[in-house]
Amino acid sequence: MSQASQALPTTLVASNDLNSADFDGIVLVTHSLEALANSPSLTCLREAIIQAKELDHAVGKEPTVIPVPELASKRMVYSPTGPVDRDYDDVRRFSDASVTGIKRALMAGFRAPLLVVPLGYPFSQAFVVSILGALHALYVPLEVCEALQKRSKKVSRLGIYSEDEAAGVKVVNLVSGLESGRLIARDIGGSDPERMAAPLVADYVEQNFRGTPVHVNIISDPAEFEAHYPLFAAVNRCASHIKRHQGRIVELEYIGEGPTDLTLLLVGKGVTYDTGGADIKAGGVMAGMHRDKCGAAAVAGFFQILAALRPRRVKVIGAMACVRNSVGADAYVADEVITSRAGVRVRVGNTDAEGRMAMSDCLAHMKERALEETNPFLMTIATLTGHAVKAVGPYSIILDNGPAAAKRIAHTMQEAGHMMGDPFEVSTLRREDYAFVAAPSEYEDVLQCNNQPSSLTPRGHQFPAAFMAIAAGLDKHGINSTKPLPYSHLDIAGSSGPFPGIPTGSPIVAMVAKFLIGRF
Numbered sequence: 001m002s003q004a005s006q007a008l009p010t011t012l013v014a015s016n017d018l019n020s021a022d023f024d025g026i027v028l029v030t031h032s033l034e035a036l037a038n039s040p041s042l043t044c045l046r047e048a049i050i051q052a053k054e055l056d057h058a059v060g061k062e063p064t065v066i067p068v069p070e071l072a073s074k075r076m077v078y079s080p081t082g083p084v085d086r087d088y089d090d091v092r093r094f095s096d097a098s099v100t101g102i103k104r105a106l107m108a109g110f111r112a113p114l115l116v117v118p119l120g121y122p123f124s125q126a127f128v129v130s131i132l133g134a135l136h137a138l139y140v141p142l143e144v145c146e147a148l149q150k151r152s153k154k155v156s157r158l159g160i161y162s163e164d165e166a167a168g169v170k171v172v173n174l175v176s177g178l179e180s181g182r183l184i185a186r187d188i189g190g191s192d193p194e195r196m197a198a199p200l201v202a203d204y205v206e207q208n209f210r211g212t213p214v215h216v217n218i219i220s221d222p223a224e225f226e227a228h229y230p231l232f233a234a235v236n237r238c239a240s241h242i243k244r245h246q247g248r249i250v251e252l253e254y255i256g257e258g259p260t261d262l263t264l265l266l267v268g269k270g271v272t273y274d275t276g277g278a279d280i281k282a283g284g285v286m287a288g289m290h291r292d293k294c295g296a297a298a299v300a301g302f303f304q305i306l307a308a309l310r311p312r313r314v315k316v317i318g319a320m321a322c323v324r325n326s327v328g329a330d331a332y333v334a335d336e337v338i339t340s341r342a343g344v345r346v347r348v349g350n351t352d353a354e355g356r357m358a359m360s361d362c363l364a365h366m367k368e369r370a371l372e373e374t375n376p377f378l379m380t381i382a383t384l385t386g387h388a389v390k391a392v393g394p395y396s397i398i399l400d401n402g403p404a405a406a407k408r409i410a411h412t413m414q415e416a417g418h419m420m421g422d423p424f425e426v427s428t429l430r431r432e433d434y435a436f437v438a439a440p441s442e443y444e445d446v447l448q449c450n451n452q453p454s455s456l457t458p459r460g461h462q463f464p465a466a467f468m469a470i471a472a473g474l475d476k477h478g479i480n481s482t483k484p485l486p487y488s489h490l491d492i493a494g495s496s497g498p499f500p501g502i503p504t505g506s507p508i509v510a511m512v513a514k515f516l517i518g519r520f
Contacts, residue, residue, distance in 0.1 A: 044071065052078075291497070
């Protein structure tokens with residue numbers, strides 16, 4: 001038995017002993033009983049299921065507790081995936097079965113479950129995705145951990161069964177790194193607007209990365225915001241009068257061992273609470289707006305994975321634009337014209353479009369750095385629009401500019417996410433999106449937004465990417481430029497997780513699969 005050392009919802013352990021007294025029950029996740037027949041050590045589980053089916057027709061249709069007298073733990077939860085061979089089935093069948101299996105095990109009183117996922121699964125990453133599903137079910141919110149120590153762990157350990165223990169240890173180490181990132185993303189993204197107000201986000205990040213290869217720099221000086229991040233400063237203006245709500249830009253940097261052949265430059269939207277500002281969210285739609293920081297949370301989570309897995313030959317630069325969109329006498333308002341870091345005159349159309357304002361100057365800074373880096377890719381990650389949720393439901397959306405499209409970033413990200421159960425839909429930036437934000441008069445260079453909700457606006461999740469490209473000066477680095485810069489925008493409004501509920505940590509697993517596999 002080998003134990004991983006990452007900070008996780010519980011201790012993660014690889015074991016090749018189904019009969020170990022270290023575990024008090026089996027959680028079996030499989031798509032087929034035939035998968036059990038291929039392994040002599042799992043025969044007892046198959047026989048127990050067959051016997052149970054004679055007594056209970058629900059066995060095989062929902063998670064069921066079944067006695068297994070031959071084993072030290074004496075019991076198992078059998079959690080079937082259901083069909084996996086239809087046109088629309090994917091690896092999330094395994095994740096879903098793991099989540100429901102672990103929840104049933106907790107109801108049955110398991111405190112040290114052993115997760116068993118037999119070989120023969122139809123998806124290449126089903127084992128990894130199953131473990132991630134189990135860990136999702138075991139996550140305990142940060143505020144609960146801090147306030148109620150007795151509730152900080154749902155189980156004492158989670159065993160991962162692998163007949164080849166060395167292979168099991170390898171998977172446990174990978175999953176430990178991935179889950180440590182998702183935990184950071186959930187802690188930041190899911191915590192309430194006071195526990196994770198911008199200064200406390202910065203403190204959390206700084207403390208987490210102390211002693212790791214991730215360098216953290218925190219910008220808090222209002223004068224620096226005004227001079228170098230004027231669009232961010234506009235959003236921060238009202239909140240800046242309340243010390244505990246004052247904005248922060250958290251910069252992160254990781255440089256892997258070996259010669260760098262890839263540079264990722266990430267900007268995350270960290271709106272710790274979104275009132276809508278002067279264009280206030282009315283009619284009961286403000287609840288849940290503490291989740292508007294999940295983009296910045298994803299950036300922090302991705303850096304945690306870097307710190308844990310130490311990928312080689314890659315440099316990653318990040319910025320978390322953490323700000324509260326408050327309403328009050330000093331709130332920024334529609335009709336203001338503000339010059340961005342890139343020298344672009346921005347007409348504010350709607351103060352509830354604060355995320356693109358908060359990120360655009362950080363994106364401009366990343367653009368400046370990208371021009372000096374090796375093989376750069378820029379990304380913005382944000383719970384940006386309600387339109388994204390209306391358009392694709394619970395999925396991430398990715399849009400490429402011209403240089404990124406030429407490298408098929410969106411489509412390869414979609415493929416990576418599909419493989420890892422962190423799926424994407426691909427949207428396309430079109431001329432209508434740039435036309436929509438074109439300057440309506442000679443006062444400004446670009447229009448930040450219209451004054452309707454994105455969900456009521458055609459192409460409501462596409463045109464914000466065009467705005468950010470223009471406001472950051474990235475439109476000068478398209479496919480017709482002498483220095484083209486690939487830029488992709490990720491709208492995770494749908495995929496970040498339900499409210500009420502637990503954040504998912506999307507899209508960091510897909511990002512690791514796309515950019516980092518083979519580097520650690």
